[in-house]
Amino acid sequence: MKKLFCFLAIAATAAFTSCSSDDDSGNNDNGGGGDVVTGITLTSSSSTVTLGSAFTFTVKNNLNEDVTAASTIYVDDTALEGNTYTATEAGTYTVHATNGDFTSADVTVTVTEEVATVLTITVSNNYFLVGGEVSFTAATDLSDDVTGDATFYVNGNAIEGSTFTATEAGEYEVYATLEDLTSATATFTAAEEATEASDSFIVDGLNYETGFNIFGFRGVYSTAVEGEYIIVWDYNSVEIVGEGEDATTPNYLTITFSMPIEPTGTDEATGQPTFTIELPVAGEYTITAENILNTYVVNNNNLLVENIDTVQSASLNISSVSFAAAEGETSEVASTYTITLANGTTVTGEFSGATSTYDASEDNVERGVNTRVPLTRTNVGLSK
Numbered sequence: 001m002k003k004l005f006c007f008l009a010i011a012a013t014a015a016f017t018s019c020s021s022d023d024d025s026g027n028n029d030n031g032g033g034g035d036v037v038t039g040i041t042l043t044s045s046s047s048t049v050t051l052g053s054a055f056t057f058t059v060k061n062n063l064n065e066d067v068t069a070a071s072t073i074y075v076d077d078t079a080l081e082g083n084t085y086t087a088t089e090a091g092t093y094t095v096h097a098t099n100g101d102f103t104s105a106d107v108t109v110t111v112t113e114e115v116a117t118v119l120t121i122t123v124s125n126n127y128f129l130v131g132g133e134v135s136f137t138a139a140t141d142l143s144d145d146v147t148g149d150a151t152f153y154v155n156g157n158a159i160e161g162s163t164f165t166a167t168e169a170g171e172y173e174v175y176a177t178l179e180d181l182t183s184a185t186a187t188f189t190a191a192e193e194a195t196e197a198s199d200s201f202i203v204d205g206l207n208y209e210t211g212f213n214i215f216g217f218r219g220v221y222s223t224a225v226e227g228e229y230i231i232v233w234d235y236n237s238v239e240i241v242g243e244g245e246d247a248t249t250p251n252y253l254t255i256t257f258s259m260p261i262e263p264t265g266t267d268e269a270t271g272q273p274t275f276t277i278e279l280p281v282a283g284e285y286t287i288t289a290e291n292i293l294n295t296y297v298v299n300n301n302n303l304l305v306e307n308i309d310t311v312q313s314a315s316l317n318i319s320s321v322s323f324a325a326a327e328g329e330t331s332e333v334a335s336t337y338t339i340t341l342a343n344g345t346t347v348t349g350e351f352s353g354a355t356s357t358y359d360a361s362e363d364n365v366e367r368g369v370n371t372r373v374p375l376t377r378t379n380v381g382l383s384k
Contacts, residue, residue, distance in 0.1 A: 037102075118140060119138060151176060199350065215280055250300050284317045321333040333352070
């Protein structure tokens with residue numbers, strides 16, 4: 001009897017051990033230490049996301065084991081491939097998971113439309129003649145164009161659409177609203193047609209103030225004709241706002257032109273001609289297209305005259321000029337100028353006041369040919 005009892009005990013032990021093997025599906029009856037899996041829990045990476053963002057889901061059993069890979073996740077009863085979901089529409093979604101015989105409780109997630117937080121406006125033209133029309137556009141941090149949905153206010157009064165005609169001269173303020181958003185205020189100016197410049201230049205009837213004058217020396221160059229040379233000058237009339245590194249030049253006019261110059265000697269070492277450079281003197285200078293090497297007429301970084309090929313001629317009348325002979329003295333100039341474009345448009349200007357000079361000749365030498373001043377035209381047609 002003792003041998004028979006011993007045999008039965010060994011057989012029973014072997015049978016119990018074979019039934020406790022793990023089930024790879026995650027639905028096991030014994031956690032390896034005697035604990036039993038009784039259910040699963042579904043969690044989401046977030047309860048609310050904006051449209052276009054994804055949810056990530058995780059499934060764990062009651063033993064805190066991650067069984068996501070072996071589970072199936074359903075969003076509104078549609079099975080997912082994997083455990084992430086990106087909604088195509090805003091709304092509320094119900095999510096659950098299954099793992100073997102177990103089903104998790106429902107989890108509710110919400111997808112919301114992304115909300116704009118900034119509204120900006122752009123004014124098509126901030127300076128124009130009375131009777132002119134200006135248009136506005138609006139954008140948010142989510143959309144490049146919400147003009148059709150925004151309401152624009154000019155001087156506090158709502159307008160229809162996004163265009164406005166100024167019937168009186170003056171400065172105007174404009175802002176826009178869109179639902180709960182309000183843009184910053186922008187300004188624009190409608191002006192009466194200008195007929196006479198005073199420390200300013202006039203383009204298409206609009207007056208642009210300038211408060212300073214600068215003469216720039218660009219260098220001496222040989223022409224296509226052997227033995228003939230030109231000296232190149234910048235005439236600048238500018239408006240300077242601020243000081244030092246913070247200074248800006250909202251308005252400036254530049255005429256870069258050439259004048260003939262004769263050699264005054266020869267360099268013994270190189271055999272090259274030498275020249276005596278004198279600052280511009282009072283006089284009336286008529287400059288044809290061939291002598292205009294560059295012309296800039298700018299307002300707030302907008303080129304009003306942007307191509308020298310559109311310039312037909314220019315005249316510069318320096319009625320008086322005095323350059324400081326010593327430090328502390330003031331240089332002054334009185335001048336008028338006209339630029340005539342090929343289409344018949346004229347730019348006229350006048351300046352009387354402080355002037356200065358600069359030497360850009362070394363800059364030209366270092367670059368070969370200055371990128372701002374293409375010194376390629378020969379000296380013909382200049383008269384004084």
